[in-house]
Amino acid sequence: MRKILLALALLAAGCGEAPAVKPPAGPSADPPVTREVAKPSVADVQESWRITRQGAEHEIEGYADEVSVLPGERFRLHVSTTAPRFSARAFRMGANPSKVWESAAVRGRRQGAARVVDGTVTAAHWAPSLTVDTTGWPEGAYLVRLDASTGAQRYVPITVRSASTAGRVVIVNAVTTWQAYNLWGGRSLYTGPGGYGYRSRAVTFDRPYDGTGARLFLDFEEEALAVAEQSGVPLAYLTNLDLVPGALDGARAVISLGHDEYWSPGMRRAVTGARDRGTNLAFLGANAVYWRIAMRGRQVVCDKERVCELWRESEPESSLIGQMYDCFPAEGVYRVSRPGHWIFAGTRGRRFPGMVGVETDKVSRGSPPGVQVLAESPFSCGGRASVTHSTYYTAPSGAGVFASGTMRWVCALRGRRCGHGVTDSAAAFTRRATLNLLTRFAKGPAGHAEPGAQPPRPAARVP
Numbered sequence: 001m002r003k004i005l006l007a008l009a010l011l012a013a014g015c016g017e018a019p020a021v022k023p024p025a026g027p028s029a030d031p032p033v034t035r036e037v038a039k040p041s042v043a044d045v046q047e048s049w050r051i052t053r054q055g056a057e058h059e060i061e062g063y064a065d066e067v068s069v070l071p072g073e074r075f076r077l078h079v080s081t082t083a084p085r086f087s088a089r090a091f092r093m094g095a096n097p098s099k100v101w102e103s104a105a106v107r108g109r110r111q112g113a114a115r116v117v118d119g120t121v122t123a124a125h126w127a128p129s130l131t132v133d134t135t136g137w138p139e140g141a142y143l144v145r146l147d148a149s150t151g152a153q154r155y156v157p158i159t160v161r162s163a164s165t166a167g168r169v170v171i172v173n174a175v176t177t178w179q180a181y182n183l184w185g186g187r188s189l190y191t192g193p194g195g196y197g198y199r200s201r202a203v204t205f206d207r208p209y210d211g212t213g214a215r216l217f218l219d220f221e222e223e224a225l226a227v228a229e230q231s232g233v234p235l236a237y238l239t240n241l242d243l244v245p246g247a248l249d250g251a252r253a254v255i256s257l258g259h260d261e262y263w264s265p266g267m268r269r270a271v272t273g274a275r276d277r278g279t280n281l282a283f284l285g286a287n288a289v290y291w292r293i294a295m296r297g298r299q300v301v302c303d304k305e306r307v308c309e310l311w312r313e314s315e316p317e318s319s320l321i322g323q324m325y326d327c328f329p330a331e332g333v334y335r336v337s338r339p340g341h342w343i344f345a346g347t348r349g350r351r352f353p354g355m356v357g358v359e360t361d362k363v364s365r366g367s368p369p370g371v372q373v374l375a376e377s378p379f380s381c382g383g384r385a386s387v388t389h390s391t392y393y394t395a396p397s398g399a400g401v402f403a404s405g406t407m408r409w410v411c412a413l414r415g416r417r418c419g420h421g422v423t424d425s426a427a428a429f430t431r432r433a434t435l436n437l438l439t440r441f442a443k444g445p446a447g448h449a450e451p452g453a454q455p456p457r458p459a460a461r462v463p
Contacts, residue, residue, distance in 0.1 A: 048091075048097075048099060049091035049093070049097045049099070049143060049145065051145065051153040051154070051212055052153065053151050053152060053153060054153060054154070054212060055148065055150065055151065055153065055154075058080065058110075059082055059083065059148055059150060059152035060080070060082075060083060060086055060108075060146050060147075060148040060153065060154050061079070061080055061146070061154050061184075061213070062079035062146050062154065062156050062208055062213075063077075063156060063205065063206065063207055064076070064078075064156050064157075065077075065206075066158070067158070067175055067239050067241050067298075068160070068161040068238070068239045068241065068242055069134055069158065069159075069160060069161065070160070070161060070163055071134055071135075071136075071137055071138070071139060071160055071163075072134055072135045073134055075131070075132055075134070075158060076128040076131050077128065077129050077130050077131075077144065077146075078111070078127065078128055079106070079111075079126075079130075079146055080109065080110055080111035080126060081108040081109065081110065081148050081152075082108070082150075083108045083148035083150040083152065085106065085107060085108050085149040086105070086106055086146055086147060086148045087102060087103050087146075087147050088102065088106075088132070088145065088146055088156075089102040089103075089145045089147065090132070090137070090143075090144045090145075090158075091143050091144075091145065092140045092142055093140065093141045093142065093143055093222055093225060094140060094141070094225050094226055095229035100136070100137050100138075100142075101132070101134075101137065103130055103132075106130055108148065108149070109127075111125075112125055114186075114207065116185070116187070118202075119187070119192075119200050119201055120187070120201075120202050120204055120299065121186065121187045121200065121203070121207060122185075122206050122207055123206055123207040123208065124204070124207075132144070138160070139160050139162045139236070139237050140159075141171070141173055141221070141225055141237060142158045142159065142160060143155045143213075143214055144157075146213075154208070154212060154213040155209075155212055155213035156208070156213055157173075157178075157209070157213070157214050157217055159175075159237055159238070159239050159242075160237065161237055161239065162236035162237050162238065164236070164250070165236040165238070165248055165249070165250065166249060166250030166251065167234060167251075167252060168233075168234040168235055168236040168252060168442075169228070169233050169236070169251075169252055169254075169255060169438060169441060169442050170235075170237070170238055170248065170253065170255065171224075171225060171228055171236070171237050171238075171255050171257070172239065172240055172243070172255060172260070173221060173237075173238070173240070173257075174216075174220075174221070174239075174240055174256070174257060174259060174260040174261070175205075175239045175240060175241060176240055176262040176293060176300050177216065177259055177260060177261045177262045178209065178215075178216045178217065179203050179204075179205060179209075179300050180203060180261065180262050180302065181216060182207070182209050182210055183210045184207050184208050184209060184210040187200040187203075188200060188203060189201075189203055189300070189304070199304075201302070201303035201304075201307075202296065202299045202300065202301045202302070202303075203299065203300050204298050204299045205298040205299075205300075206298055216259060219258070219259075219411070220259045220285065220410055221257040223410055223411075223413040224255070224257050224258065224284055224410045224434070225257075227413055227431055227434050227435065228255065228434075228438055230435075231434075231435050231439060231442075233438050233439060233441075233442035234252075234442065236251065240260070240267050243266065243267040243270040244266060244270060245270065247270060248271070248274035251274055251279045252279065252280065252442050252443070252444055253279060253282065253442065254271055254274060254279060254280075254281050254282075255281075255282045255284065255438075256283045256284065256285065256288055257285060257410060258284060258285035258407055258410035258411070259285050259287065259288075259407060260283070260288040260289070261287050261289075261290045262290070262291045262302065263288075263289045263291070263292065263293065264292070264293050264295055268289065268311075268315075268320065271320065275320070275395050275397065275399045275401065276395065276396075276397050276399075277399075278397040278398050278399050278444065278445040280400045280401065280445065281399065281400075281401045282401075282403075282437055283321050283401075283402070284409045284410055284434070285407050285410065286325060286359045286360050286361045286388075286405055286406055286407040287325040287328075287359045287407065288317065288321055289317035290310060290317065290325055292309050292310065292311045292314070293308055294307055294308070312324060312366070316364070316366030318364050318366035318368075319367075319368065321361070321401070321403045322371050322391040322392070322401055322402075322403045323362055323363050323364060323371075323391050323403050324361055324362070324364045324367075325359065325361050326360055326361055326362045326364070326386060326388070327360045327379075327382075327386050327388070328381075329358050329381075329382065330356055330357045330359060330360040330379060330381055330386075330388065330406075331357045331358070331379065331420070332357065332379025332380075332388070333351055333355070333356060333377060333379070334352040334353075334355035334356050334375060334377050334406065334426070335350065335351055335375060335377045335378075336349075336351075336374070337373060337375055337376045338372065338373070338374045341372070341374050341392065342440065343374065343392065343402060343436050343437055343440075344374070344432075344433055345436055346432050346436070347428075347429045347432045347433055348428065348429070349426075349428075349429055352412070352423065352425065353421045353423065353426075354408065354412075354418070354419075354421030354422040354426070355377075355406060355408050355409070355412050355422060355426050356379055356388055356406050356408065357406065357408050357420060358407055358408070359406075359407045360379075360386070360388035360405055360406050360407070361389065361403065362386070362387055362388050362389045362405065367393075368393045370393060370394070371391050371392070372391060372393065373389050373390070373391055374390045374392055375389065375390035376388075376389055377406075388405045388406055389403075389405045390404050390406075391403050394446075397445060398445030398446075399446070399447075400440075400445070400447060402437055408420065408422065409430055412426040412427060412429075412430045413427055413430050413431055413434070415427030
């Protein structure tokens with residue numbers, strides 16, 4: 001029930017492998033309407049990617065037929081609009097968002113209504129509207145903004161993934177979680193027209209995202225991506241659907257962002273195997289590796305009954321993360337307990353209001369021996385006394401693993417813009433700590449031998 005409430009709260013706040021590749025459509029389905037444009041100045045592009053008018057519910061919306069592509073590959077946009085014309089613009093997100101491409105004007109078309117097939121909402125019957133060629137696009141996370149001639153706008157996310165992650169810090173977009181919470185067409189993995197009992201047992205990428213089209217990316221990932229690019233460390237870009245054998249060979253670190261809840265066995269094997277070869281891990285959120293999903297083509301399968309058990313039922317997430325999910329809804333003050341740790345070097349302050357929330361983790365059964373508690377923050381979880389931890393442990397391979405323990409770590413990077421009582425001092429704290437983490441992790445297995453680090457202390461007592 002708590003997870004259902006979280007889904008509704010997120011909406012209000014504004015077990016298999018990667019999916020199969022769709023076959024190319026015939027020539028008549030792919031009008032060549034794309035064209036390159038010169039990049040505008042940085043001052044112009046920093047704001048130009050934003051939606052200024054969302055418009056009516058179905059005024060314009062769309063989805064891509066691929067979740068990620070390699071540089072130079074093509075993908076198709078399936079767009080429905082009530083406007084006579086629309087155009088599309090692709091913005092590479094990060095430290096300096098920039099427009100890399102735009103289409104010519106395309107004739108608008110109101111596509112068929114959403115269909116429900118075996119409880120799954122789909123728009124797979126929509127015809128493709130245009131083909132996008134990513135030749136010349138740098139690797140990274142992108143938002144394609146659909147601009148209707150009536151002024152309405154929506155996003156379609158796409159990742160231009162890295163062919164190799166060797167020697168780089170890997171930023172992972174948690175697309176399975178985006179899709180789990182996607183309520184477009186009236187159904188998600190959490191709810192349906194009649195509530196929880198009418199939820200979907202599988203959700204598909206063959207439909208637009210709800211709201212702006214990029215709600216969870218903007219809430220939980222965009223700011224961390226910007227900080228990572230500002231760090232200057234070599235980065236690679238994947239979605240969690242790209243976590244397949246070989247994808248993390250030689251990677252220096254893997255960064256899971258603010259809400260990375262839905263993992264298949266293949267995803268977990270890839271990340272665990274990388275850790276065991278010396279790849280550092282960071283979980284900049286909470287409630288990661290929670291549901292054990294299956295993939296069926298472009299569908300995320302999770303009935304929350306039989307197919308999709310909690311990971312902790314068979315292999316607690318704490319054995320990978322260092323801690324596990326404990327509370328929703330959480331509200332509290334973040335309290336640093338080991339200020340001398342190298343992750344906190346150069347930070348100021350020890351108490352940060354509002355940083356604990358809206359979900360939290362803590363050291364629990366399955367946490368690795370010798371896990372270090374870097375921050376310990378007591379609070380009330382709906383009347384139940386609880387605590388959340390930020391943790392660090394060293395794997396036998398020498399890899400370091402950090403977990404923030406709070407879903408507001410990425411939000412706090414925005415300071416007061418995060419809301420919830422978060423201050424600008426929290427932004428300075430989390431930015432410096434995140435930069436310390438990225439810089440050290442980019443050098444290779446971090447272990448616990450960094451100058452100035454304190455030796456591990458025993459794990460917190462598990463209730």
